[in-house]
Structures are given as structure tokens and as C-alpha cells.
Amino acid sequence: MDNFKEYVRYKNYFLYIIIFYIVVNVASALFASEQDRLFWNKRYDTETYILGKEPVEFLKEYINILPRGKALDIAMGEGRNAVFFAKNGFEVDGCDVSEIAVKKTLELAKENNVRVNAFVADLEIYKPPKDTYDVVACFYYLQRSIIPQIKEALKPGGMVIYETYTIENWERGFEGPKNKDYLLKTNELLDLFKDLTIIYYRELVLDDKKAVASLIARK
Template sequence: MVVNVTSALFASEQDRLFWNKRYDTETYILGKEPVEFLKEHINILPGGKALDIAMGEGRNAVFLAKNGFEVDGCDVSEIAVKKTLGLAKENNVRVNAFVADLEIYKLPKDAYDVVACFYYLQRSLIPQIKEALKPGGMVIYETYTIENWERGFEGPKNRDYLLKTNELLDLFKDLTIIYYKELVLDDKKAVASLIARK
């Protein structure tokens, strides 16, 4: 069964409208399967409570819930939140999905065993991600690098949303790094992937 949609704080109206328009389709624009990096590493993550940041249509949040996590997930788009709740119901799992503007919303401290973030970069949020982890908690993070733009792949064109070489590693250097890699996936996107423990 699925849970409540809590309307928290909205990002700029422009961002909210952009993402609502993007997600306003009959289908799930990125599909219903989780990102490969999460699937490949689900077994090394500690159990318990997880937060999926900028969750989109919920494919990763639902996967975490199917693997026994108590999941909170947030996104700026209320349409994305509704689609997440629908996907959770379809999979007979519970996700606490809510609308949040991550430029304003404050993550709770020492609240999560896992914080997941895929294909979203807000550098100012990194300290909060670390604080949101319980001691021993883990962050799993994957997003685009500048190489993605340099190769002309699909994805963000604004360099502010692209990681420099080893930047993600540097942002989490005060945690214990379990896994870090920068690579090109299927000759379609250049990413940095990280798992780290508090």
C-alpha cells in the first residue's frame, strides 16, 4: 500500500513547471527499473531507512522499498510524486513520497541508513546529505560528469550540473569511500559513481 503525499516547499515556479511538464506522460519516461548502479550494489547497503533525493518518478525509491527499506522520497514535481505513489502501489510497497524544493527543504539530521541520489547535482546539499546519515549510514550517488557534455551525450548542458574530474570523490572525502568510479556507460553517458560510509 502507498502513503501520503506531503506538499512541502516548492522550487522556483519555473523548475516546478519544467519538471511537471516533463513527467506529465502516460509512461514512465525513464522506465520502471532502477538505475543499474543501485541494482548492482543493493546488497552492500545497510538495511533500515532510506531517502531518495530528487527521485523523479520513483523507480529507485520503489526498488529500495522492494528490498526492505523504509523509504522517504522527494522531488520538486508533484506529478513525479503522484507517479511514484502509483508505481509503489503497483509493486505493493510503501514509499513516503513528498514534494520538496531542495534549495529550501532541510534534510533531517541522523535520520537515514541510506541516502540515494541519482542524476541530480546540488553541491550545497552535500553537507546536509552527510548530516542526514546515521553513524555507519551510507550514501550511494551517481550523476553526470563534464565528460558527458564534452562527448555530446544527452543530459544537462549547464556545466553547473556536471561534475569535474574527481569532484564527487572530493565532496565526500571526509567519509569512508567504499566505491568510486568515473566511466562512460554504454557509450551514452559519462558519470561518476560513489558509495561512501559515514
């Protein structure tokens, strides 16, 4: 009987430790998400569009090879790429952690007489619906944990278009993230999507201003 009581006591002790660990990690994640939201709200809280209203050149260059239909723009910022998708005939969902970014996206869509379903989403929590999108786009945002969900969100035959900074950006002292966790290693983007059919891949320095990796792949 004493051994059984001892077993129960130790079992409860370890259960408490596990619960404590989970609570601490959830609280830390929520705090980090709130910090991200405040940071991006402050950055986007301007009358102008901080990155302009034109889409990234990579998207402009390859829009015509992407399958028409429904597109998801992850971490869309102020909506320049989401609006470009809509102007090219896509049904567009776009998400960002910043409600100010979402507001500016909706304003830009209205200015261009198109519709974007823009909504606030914390990408540490949000999971896109599976087998839903013909295109999933992500530009200048790196969260490795969401890559499997990007793949799942694509319909069979759907494509991902992705471009973001590489470690070379930091090594050359260009503007951009200073935290190496937000920078791709050599060929890392290619490796992250190696289970898809790679349509296009490159790593290069653009206009002597930023070092990026760019990818288009089909599910």
C-alpha cells in the first residue's frame, strides 16, 4: 500500500511539472505574439504604405504561371501582393498579425476596385484550411513551423510562391532582419519544399540591396 501511495505521489508530481511546463510555454508564446502585434501595428501606423503599393518583382514576373483560382497571402503586410493577386483574377484571402495592416489592405483593395478577404491571424496559432488554395504566397516572412501547413493548404496541383531573406543579407550588412532565426541558410528554402515539384528556384542579391531565396513549387 505504501508503495502504491508513493507511486501516486510521484505520478501527480510529474503531472504537475508537465502542466506547469505547458502553461509557461503557452504564456510565452502569447506574450511573443502580442509583442509582434504591437511592433507591426506601430510600424504600419503611417499615412503612407511603408513598402509601397506595388507587388514584389518576383510575383509580377511569375504571376502568369500560377494556377488561377483561390490564393492565400500569408503575413501579407499592407496588402500590396494580395491586391495584385485580386487584380489578376484571383479570389484572395490574406492574413497578418497586425489589424492596422489588415485595415490598410482593405483600403488598398477598395482603391483598386477589387476584393480581398483580409483578416487578422497569429501565425503561431492560425492553421489554413487543408486542400483549399490554388496558390499560397509568402514574401519576406520566415516561420519554419508553418511550412507543413502551407503544403497542406494547397489543393493537389496548387503552387506555392515564396521569397525571403537569406543569411547572406545579414553577412553583407543589408537592411533586413538581424536575428539569424529569420534568415534562410543556403538552399534551405529548397530543402523545406523538397517534397513538392520544384518549378523555379534561385538565390541571389537583388540590386545590391538584399540577398534572397525565391521559389515556386507545385504540390
